[in-house]
Amino acid sequence: MGQPEREEERSGARCRQILDAAAVCFAAHGFHGTSMARLAKAAGMSVGHIYHYFDSKEAIIAAIVQQELAKRLEVFEQLKQQDDVLKALIDRADQGLAARMDKRETGLRLEILAEAGRNPRIAAALRAADEAARRTFREVVAKAVGHRAALSAADLEARIEVVIGVFDGMMIRAVRHPDLDKAAALRALKLAIRHLLTAAPDNGR
Numbered sequence: 332m333g334q335p336e337r338e339e340e341r342s343g344a345r346c347r348q349i350l351d352a353a354a355v356c357f358a359a360h361g362f363h364g365t366s367m368a369r370l371a372k373a374a375g376m377s378v379g380h381i382y383h384y385f386d387s388k389e390a391i392i393a394a395i396v397q398q399e400l401a402k403r404l405e406v407f408e409q410l411k412q413q414d415d416v417l418k419a420l421i422d423r424a425d426q427g428l429a430a431r432m433d434k435r436e437t438g439l440r441l442e443i444l445a446e447a448g449r450n451p452r453i454a455a456a457l458r459a460a461d462e463a464a465r466r467t468f469r470e471v472v473a474k475a476v477g478h479r480a481a482l483s484a485a486d487l488e489a490r491i492e493v494v495i496g497v498f499d500g501m502m503i504r505a506v507r508h509p510d511l512d513k514a515a516a517l518r519a520l521k522l523a524i525r526h527l528l529t530a531a532p533d534n535g536r
Contacts, residue, residue, distance in 0.1 A: 358438035417475040
């Protein structure tokens with residue numbers, strides 16, 4: 332491995348170190364409650380070192396959003412390669428639910444959403460990532476549906492939004508009802524996904 336490759340590897344490791352520390356700090360103290368000094372202490376480096384990689388806390392949030400997007404796209408690509416995409420999608424529901432019921436991950440996502448409501452730059456980054464995720468998820472769902480249901484483009488898009496909305500809504504439930512029966516919720520979630528992706532349209536009835 333040459334010098335440029337080693338430098339790139341070290342730089343990537345430093346960025347991940349900062350993003351991991353930021354995720355913990357933002358979830359625990361909020362975006363505005365996390366000073367660069369607090370973040371530097373959590374990351375185990377100087378404030379100046381952090382500014383070498385990110386010019387602001389906004390840039391750090393944008394990088395966290397991109398990191399999350401990369402993870403989602405990787406999962407979606409794996410699903411697309413399965414012989415039975417619908418079964419694979421339902422089988423992975425437990426992982427999606429667990430992520431949205433995890434206290435730290437939920438705290439981080441809700442903090443970013445709250446900041447997006449106040450900060451146009453964060454909102455733009457979040458919306459761009461959402462569009463990229465939905466574009467790939469649309470391919471997953473189209474393959475999962477196949478010939479099981481004759482859906483128009485509008486019906487397919489609506490069902491995709493509802494599936495995403497169900498998962499995202501579980502973040503709110505995790506905050507409001509932390510003691511809910513997760514096993515029962517998962518069973519209901521799998522039923523909902525199967526119905527949404529296989530039921531024929533009712534044509535407005």
